[in-house]
Amino acid sequence: MNCFYSIKDERRVEIKIRRSTFICSMKYVENVDEAKAFISSVSSEHKNANHNCWAYIVGDKAEMFHSSDQGEPAGTAGKPMLNALQSYSMTSIAAVVTRYFGGVKLGVRGLIEAYGEAVKNAIGMEKLRKLVKTKEYTINLPYAFHDSFIHQLKNFPGEVTDTRYFDIVSLDFAAEDHAASELEKMLDSCQSAGKLTFIQREMEDK
Template structure:
């Protein structure tokens, strides 16, 4: 599990270049087959368009990438789309840029700019999340330690799912793998070992619009 950016909610963006419309649609995918199915879905949706160019990146450690110019001059469409994807650091993503020809040839430089700008617009209109590898961690304590622990968690920007209030307090927190041992040590030292720390499932987590998301 490695930290990486991903599409939480796909979006679309559109630009006009010399009367040609370029419409970028973005989607999260987990497999090459999913990416190919989405490309075919967009071809059917925009069946009357001149071109439906595409690129995708699948995987986080062994990454598979492919791109298609779909009839545009070689290297002017699929490659620019893929370069934007690669430069964004987003994994498991497919982008299809549809072109409705406006009657004016753009030349190779104009096409590269248009497909690049359309892809950026599509990604900007999508919800992108940084997926952090970590663990669910339950922190059980007496009420007297709650204030101190809440302050410590806030100081270290630790995300929490929810808190249980019974005879004890249990904070259901999310520790990144990178910070897990450091945080456990801090909690033990700050409370003289009074807080029980119990590790749970491995998860990816992140935030979108202030909301905590578990993957």
């Protein structure tokens, strides 16, 4: 199964290379219109910069993407930015790299490396978020069965998103959609044996 990643909060990182300043701004976007709006916003903010180059990828399977060198030599900015995003299997993402020229030319290779590095630095600021459809289950069980049950849950891709302790333990588990049917078989078996009760609802992690 192909997995894709994005970010939660907007990111911004600045690097300096041979007197030029490169500022990478990055944001989660859901569609092309949101990507274009973000690009326009950053470009307006840095309207006095020499260049505001950009790249975006959207779509559940990262099938829609575009980039622009915005005045830099062809293939030296937008494409390496897009390549950086794709190398991390990203989608629902827009990136703008703003350049303030410092008076020293970097050459074709230098520009490619600088724009790619700016994007990679922004990606590396925090862990990426895995984008995957999930089903969330609320599971109620006695304390005596809790440790054993948690051990069984480790066999299924997903995460415990909340746990509440009352006279019983009530926990929420978000399972990746492709593993939901097998998880439900296990839950049904445990429920039939009187070990727990559960309910399920669909959600999507963004």
